[in-house]
Amino acid sequence: MSLLTAPDGSPRHVRSSPQTPVAVIVIRPHHFVANPETAEDNSFQDKMAGAGQEDKVEAYHEVSNVIKVLRSHGVKVHVFEDESCQTPDSVFPNNWFSTHAGGHVAIYPMYAENRRKERRTDIIELLKKNYRVQDIVDYSGFEEDGLFLEGTGAMVLDHIERVTYVCKSRRSDPILLERFCSQFNYEPITFGAVDSKGHAVYHTNVLMCIASDLVLVGAELVRDNGDRATLMRRLKDTGRKILELSEEQVASFAGNMLEVQGANGPFLVMSKTAYRALSGEQITQIEQCLPIVTVAIPIIEKAGGSVRCMLAGVHLSKRS
Known part of the structure; x- marks a missing residue:
């Protein structure tokens, strides 16, 4: 299916949305390995990943292909290389910084x-050079106090309704969340989320995806009835189409997707793992809202994250 046409063959309306980043930043790792310091609380992570040179080479090629696919659809991609052996999770840059309309950038404290x-x-300097950055709010000093808030991994942001959805974990401190919401003008919606084995969901963005007209959410992992009711009520208030994901689909990264802006309009990028986990009806409903583009990243997913984690969205105005 062309990105120019809807499933019924009619032309798609090309539009921009506050929810859709104007560009993305991607880090290409040269020494990929699943991070041993995050294995304790990331149940999505393959503890044995990245032990050999083969995985490192494959991870490099997977990221290179993601860049190629996004650019082929007209997405502006800023690529940075990581040749360090000391930063195993660098392929997931959305955790340490985020960008916001009005020229705001946040830098976050990390648990590991x-x-x-x-x-x-160099990433911050690129943002300042190419986009209108008014201020940078740096929360990283809170690491010394044992307080952490891991960016748009810990928070799923609704840029249209100004709501941030956060599942409770050691990576989303409530004090920092309140401060972020006050400074960046978001309404916080917090909830607990655990899998059937009792493992807490470590990051909200593996549980849910918010696009301009669509939400995918693993609501069944929110075990508390009150939390789940509050979450679903707030999502329904946005007027978006809501697709609920099963625990098995969440485990296959079906919540870890991102709407991005291509040359011919927005589309939803997801991994092939996530796509295969969706039902035919769910795929049809997604495509009624926006096209789907898939990429294969099975080695990267061994580290416990998928496509959305790999893409740090740029929500800033371009310099002329």
């Missing part, structure tokens, strides 16, 4: 000590 080395001044 080796993840703190992922922060890069």
Whole structure:
């Protein structure tokens, strides 16, 4: 199916949305490995991943292909290389910074000590050079106090309704969340989420995806009836189409997707793992809202994250 046409063959309306980043930042790792410091609370992570050179080479090629596919659809992709052996999770940059309309950038405190080395001044300098950055709010100093808030992994942001959805974990401190919401003008919706084995969901963005007209959410993992009712009520208030995901689909990264802006309009990018986990009816309902583009990243997914984790969205105005 062309990105120019809807499933019924009619032309798609090309539009921009506050929910859709104007560009994305991607980190290409040269020494990929699943992070041993995050294995304790990331049940999505393959503890044995990245032990050999073969996985490192494959991960490099997977990220290169993601870049190629996104650019082929007209997405503006800023690529940074990571040749360090000390930053195993650098392929997931959305955890340490986020960008916001009005020229705001946030830098976040990270739970795992080796993840703190992922922060890069060259990325911030690129943002300041190419986009209108008014201020940078740096929360990273809270690491010394044992307080963590891991960016748009811990928070799923509704840029249209100004709501942030957060599942409770050691990576989303409530004090920092309240401060972020106050400074960036978001309404917080918090909830607990655990799988059937009792493991807490470590990041909200593996549980849910918010696009301009669509929400995918693993509501069944929100075990508390009150939390789940509050979450679903707030999502329904947005007027978006809501697709509920099963625990098995969440485990296959079906919640870890991102709407991005291509040359011919927005589309939803997801991994082939996630796509295969969806039912035919769910795929049809998604495509009624926007096209789907898939990429194969099975090695990267061994580290416990998928496509959305790999893409740090740029929600800033371009410099002329």
